[in-house]
Amino acid sequence: MIILGLESSCDDCSAAVVEETPAGPVVRSLVRESQDAIHGPFGGVVPELAARGHLLQVRSVIAGALAEAGVGLRDLDRIAVTRGPGLVGSLLATFSASKAVAWRHGIPWVGVHHLLGHLNAARFSAPDLAFPALVLLVSGGHTHLYLAQGWTSLHLLQKTRDDAAGEAFDKTARMLNLGYPGGPLVDACARAATRAAEPFTPPRFRDGKASWSFSGLKTGVKLRVERNPRLAEAGATDADVQGLCRSLQEAISAWLLKPIPDLAQEHGACSLIISGGVACNSRLRADAATMAARQGLRLALPEPRLCTDNGAMIAAAGALLAADSEPWSQNADADLKLGA
Structure with missing residues (x-):
């Protein structure tokens, strides 16, 4: 299974292509655009600036991840994206883009809880964990x-x-x-x-x-x-x-x-x-x-690049979840509860 994972819950915009194998998930590509230079002068994340930054970054990170992995949209078995929790303006950037791509190309889609993504970041190095x-x-x-x-x-x-x-x-x-x-x-x-x-x-x-x-x-x-x-x-x-x-x-x-x-x-x-x-x-x-x-x-x-917010961890979690049967009715949720 080849999964495109997207993450933009806060100030990082990231896309990754992950291959789910019998031995566990494998990172085929990982692209992450940081906004440290944007938020640095303020000493913390400014939500409106973060959301606007993601709108400028989302197309390039998706294209970069697909190119680095050597795959096209037709090769994808699934798209996984962070649904929440997070800053709602930031979430909507990759959330909306992922649904548009999934609809246009008929690709199964799944929304992922951000914390399940962090859990599954450990699956890359320890897929057989007890x-x-x-x-x-x-x-x-x-x-x-x-x-x-x-x-x-x-x-x-x-x-x-x-x-x-x-x-x-x-x-x-x-x-x-x-x-x-x-x-x-x-x-x-x-x-x-x-x-x-x-x-x-x-x-x-x-x-x-x-x-x-x-x-x-x-x-x-x-x-x-x-x-x-x-x-x-x-x-x-x-x-x-x-x-x-x-x-x-x-x-x-x-x-x-x-x-x-x-x-x-x-x-x-x-x-x-x-x-x-x-x-x-x-x-x-x-x-x-x-x-x-x-x-x-x-x-x-997880290795450090997988500890911070990234698309690979979302893809790894999305590989284990059932694809949404009606994704178009789903929306980002800044206060998403586990199990929702």
Whole structure:
């Protein structure tokens, strides 16, 4: 089966051609147009600018993915596209284009939940993964832990009580004037540090659970910058800035992984999947490998280009779902629920 996957739920416009084989999905092509230069001056995604950018990018990414894979529209067995959740203006760019192409050429079409896409990003490297699995999906908009019984099901176990982990990276980079997007920049600074700054205090909750909260972490960074304004001017080569980034990165990694051992035992999990943009973080990947080995869990980490939003993960998920019998009545949904 040859699937064209399309994704534009936020600020990346991506198309990919994936071949579903008996051994698992294979990426035949992957094209991704970033909007970092557009949103960088604002320190975050501007929804209207993102939507307009996707309208200019969607034709070129589709054409680029087909050309790179060496296939034409007549060779496609299916088109899969992100239906939601996300920014509705951004979603509509590839959603509308995919339905138009599917209608014009008579190609089966399927709408995919964005988080099922992130789950299936792990299928490229671990198609034979054992279930049940714990699934940590962590990005600028999501910090959720799920239990999966297969590649098309996610049952929510817990999520952040306020901000997403990826937002802490972006806001820290903004406060330190490192640039945008913040995750890769903070990671680079942290890896260059010779020592960590004072550790951040982990959140504590009245119910005693190992839950997540990242609003206080952002406040902690803000207070440190206010006490030492030079941090906002020193730049990425400064030892104090690097130490602060290292402490932040260590805190986020430790906090994200803390609930996993107990929940793995409680639910009899065999495996751990970590996906989403924050899964590119070097400290989280290293700490997760150590923890998974200690707990006897098989770890599935997509390669970095498949952790961030991309068309390949949507194609991989779309290959396992039933094609919509009446796709023309479907619409993008900014708040799409799993199972909808």
